[in-house]
Amino acid sequence: DTAVSQTPKYLVTQMGNDKSIKCEQNLGHDTMYWYKQDSKKFLKIMFSYNNKELIINETVPNRFSPKSPDKAHLNLHINSLELGDSAVYFCASSQEGTQYFGPGTRLTVT
Amino acid sequence: AQSVTQLDSQVPVFEEAPVELRCNYSSSVSVYLFWYVQYPNQGLQLLLKYLSGSTLVESINGFEAEFNKSQTSFHLRKPSVHISDTAEYFCAVARHSGAGSYQLTFGKGTKLSVIP
Numbered sequence: 540d541t542a543v544s545q546t547p548k549y550l551v552t553q554m555g556n557d558k559s560i561k562c563e564q565n566l567g568h569d570t571m572y573w574y575k576q577d578s579k580k581f582l583k584i585m586f587s588y589n590n591k592e593l594i595i596n597e598t599v600p601n602r603f604s605p606k607s608p609d610k611a612h613l614n615l616h617i618n619s620l621e622l623g624d625s626a627v628y629f630c631a632s633s634q635e636g637t638q639y640f641g642p643g644t645r646l647t648v649t
Numbered sequence: 650a651q652s653v654t655q656l657d658s659q660v661p662v663f664e665e666a667p668v669e670l671r672c673n674y675s676s677s678v679s680v681y682l683f684w685y686v687q688y689p690n691q692g693l694q695l696l697l698k699y700l701s702g703s704t705l706v707e708s709i710n711g712f713e714a715e716f717n718k719s720q721t722s723f724h725l726r727k728p729s730v731h732i733s734d735t736a737e738y739f740c741a742v743a744r745h746s747g748a749g750s751y752q753l754t755f756g757k758g759t760k761l762s763v764i765p
Binding site: 569570572574579580581582583584587588589590592594595629631633634635636637638639640641642643 | 683692694695698739745747758
C-alpha cells in the first residue's frame with residue numbers, strides 16, 4: 540500500500556563506486572522528483588520528470604543521472620561517488636502541485 | 650526566483666501549550682504553500698497545503714496555517730501540543746515549472762521539541 544517507495548533504505552559505499560537508488564510510485568501521478576537532504580537537513584530539488592520527460596535539472600554534477608523507464612519509476616544513478624554525496628535522497632511524486640515523498644535513502648560514502 | 654524563511658530553527662514548548670512556527674516566503678509569481686513534517690529518521694509527510702480558496706487550512710491532527718498574502722506569510726499553529734508532535738517542520742513553496750512539474754523550495758526547517 541506504500542504510495543512512494545525507495546530502495547535501498549540505507550546505502551554505504553566507498554568513494555569512486557557507482558550506485559543506483561530506485562523509486563516507484565503507485566499513485567498514478569505523472570510527475571516524479573529527486574531531492575537531496577544534506578547533513579543540516581536542508582532540502583534541495585535535483586530533478587523532475589513528467590511522463591518520462593526531464594523537466595527540471597538543477598545544478599547537479601553530471602555524475603548524477605536520473606532515468607525514468609515509465610511514469611511510475613524514477614531511478615537515480617550516481618557515478619564516481621564522492622564524500623560530499625553523503626546525504627539522504629528523497630523521491631517524490633505529484634499531481635496538480637502537491638508532492639508526496641518516499642521514505643528516503645541514506646547514502647554514506649566512506 | 651523564490652525563497653522561504655523559517656524564522657526559528659528550534660522551538661521548545663511545554664506539552665499542552667500553544668505553538669506557532671513562522672514562515673515567510675518571497676516569489677515573483679503565484680505559488681502554492683505547504684507544511685511538511687519529518688519525524689526522526691523518517692521521510693517527509695505532508696501536513697497541510699494552501700492551493701487556493703480559504704486562507705485558513707487545517708490538518709487532521711489539530712494544526713492550522715493561515716495564508717497571508719500581504720505579509721507573505723504562512724505560519725503554522727497548534728493550540729495544544731503533544732509529545733508526539735516533536736519533529737522537524739518544513740515550510741515550502743511550489744511554483745509551476747512546466748509540463749505538470751512544480752519546483753518546491755524549502756525553508757531550513759524548525760525543530761519543534763515538546764517538553765513533558
